[in-house]
Amino acid sequence: QQPVQSPQAVILREGEDAVINCSSSKALYSVHWYRQKHGEAPVFLMILLKGGEQKGHEKISASFNEKKQQSSLYLTASQLSYSGTYFCGTEKSSGTYKYIFGTGTRLKVLA
Amino acid sequence: NAGVTQTPKFQVLKTGQSMTLQCAQDMNHNSMYWYRQDPGMGLRLIYYSASEGTTDKGEVPNGYNVSRLNKREFSLRLESAAPSQTSVYFCASSSEIRTGNEKLFFGSGTQLSVL
Numbered sequence: 001q002q003p004v005q006s007p008q009a010v011i012l013r014e015g016e017d018a019v020i021n022c023s024s025s026k027a028l029y030s031v032h033w034y035r036q037k038h039g040e041a042p043v044f045l046m047i048l049l050k051g052g053e054q055k056g057h058e059k060i061s062a063s064f065n066e067k068k069q070q071s072s073l074y075l076t077a078s079q080l081s082y083s084g085t086y087f088c089g090t091e092k093s094s095g096t097y098k099y100i101f102g103t104g105t106r107l108k109v110l111a
Numbered sequence: 112n113a114g115v116t117q118t119p120k121f122q123v124l125k126t127g128q129s130m131t132l133q134c135a136q137d138m139n140h141n142s143m144y145w146y147r148q149d150p151g152m153g154l155r156l157i158y159y160s161a162s163e164g165t166t167d168k169g170e171v172p173n174g175y176n177v178s179r180l181n182k183r184e185f186s187l188r189l190e191s192a193a194p195s196q197t198s199v200y201f202c203a204s205s206s207e208i209r210t211g212n213e214k215l216f217f218g219s220g221t222q223l224s225v226l
Contacts, residue, residue: 002153002170032214041201041217042154087153089215097142097161098169099205099215103153 001025003090005102012078012109020073020105022088031064031071032089032099035082042087045073078109113137117202117218124192124225132187132221134202142205143185144215145169145177147198154201160185192225199223 003024010018022031030049034042048064048071060082064071075082085104092098115136124130136143145157156169160179174196176188185204189196202218
């Protein structure tokens, strides 16, 4: 079962913040986040392991709540280059290494 | 360093025709994947290979076959193409499973249309 992402789409102005959520019905070992620009392949942003770890990548950070089986991606002071579709990825079931993805969140940053 | 290379980039087929999508990686990764991407559906896993000689079904394997020819190459075959298989196909490979450093590297995709 695919992870569920919310919101499905968001429009921001430069400098505004956004949060993208990812939840799963299964226990998670890790959560991946990827960004895909239109017409391109997805690109890895970060991985979070179970344990409530939070990671940062420039102005993009994420958290992982193992108990709630949720992860959130935080984009602060958004830039035009942040536009794209964001996907979270998880293992289909623990130990299988089959990575499945949510349906994506389309983010558009306007000048 | 090419990473993950997919061929062809575009393909148009007629219903019932067969074809093979090729994928090769030069990063010495053990794990390789095939995904399809349809509007509003995200990326859906078709097949997965943990190592040379092993393959396993993903979420949407029907109508597809795969071959892990060697460590570098993982091909996807459509035996009898159907319009429902019109999609963008991505191959990916993964580093260092279960170390906390794993990440998927994607090829540039194949846009397939079945008429």
